[in-house]
Amino acid sequence: MKNFFYTFFIIAISCSSNKPTYEDEIKLVQYELNTEYANASTSPLTEEGLKIFKSLDFFKIDKNYSVEASLELTPNTPIFEMQTTTDRLPLYRKYGIAHFTLHGKKFELSVYQSQDLMTNVEYEDYLFLPFNDKTSGNLSYGGGRFLDLKLPSEGSKTIIIDFNKAYNPYCAYNHKYSCPIPPSENTLPIEILAGVKAYGKYH
Template sequence: MKTTQLLWIGVCLLGAILLYLALSDNGTGAKSSHSSAAVDPVLYKKEVESDRTKKNDYMRTNAESPISDKTKFTGLLYFPPDPAYRVQARLEPFADKTQKIIVRMSDGSEEVYSKYAHAVFSLQDEACRLLIVQATDGTYSILFRDATSSKETYGGGRYLDLEADALTGTQTVIDFNTAYNPYCAYNPSYACPIPPAENTLPVAVKAGERYQEHD
């Protein structure tokens, strides 16, 4: 009887361990993209729309806004919030932390950024890979283009900001609903970084800020 009980306890413990590995890191050390990137769609939509309202208020009223004629500003254009564009990515940091990349600016000048890591993920069943760079002020960002560029979104590409504390592990969440246009999209007096060629996605990212040419 005792032997049977011990065997049953062992089987239960093994099953619990295997279930934990399957749910938390797929048995490979990489967390499941469905577990940590998943959100309540209703609450998420409200949060995204709230952030967009705040940005519109900023663009309409703040002296640092790139909008020249604020009296005619009616709000930025956006794709509807979509949690499907909130994806989990695997981080592949550079072994050589001193690697740099020269980024061209919209005014023809150049800036030097540090190469931090590549973010590898799947979007619309396509394998995607984006370079994360660190600016001289210490901020992390992704400068990218996709199949909507020059069509539904700004031709010069869009940006994603990443928090430093979200890059400390081997995984991070990339939320394309937060993708935004550079200031030069709204005011040519600004010089903005142009995404490196490698950061051109093969898919149409219908998330984040849209763009429409103004007279």
């Protein structure tokens, strides 16, 4: 059934225009997230939350929140234990610092690489970008939000950060999970009005 609705969604996008737009791309990301959360076998929701779940709440799609950042590599940074909501301390290393401009102002965020996932063939090119901003604890989840990034191609000095793809950690939906806490250096002094909103509605 999931495959049927996925196929239907793709056809609907394809028929809307000759070429999928940026908004179509983000709507597909949102659709896939909603599909995952509505499925009992993949959902982080509690049993009670799953029964009443209809959709996640998203900020309005805004392409201005998709930025090309210059990536300053940090190859000599030490491996460290990232704090989580439990006693679990996963190992990460700061892979680099992303410098970008948003709304005419310059910002930077640290990008991390999981020492466990980098040994997994499926996730060896995975980078992790957790962050807080001025919506945290209000319009968005108080424990911060996450972005999944991919290692840039060899020789590339840039990386795309698309806040429209920002999602909540599983702890936003169910306290049984152990979730990384964004390091303080990744707190942005602005509102990021993009991505997934707070989940108080169904919790």
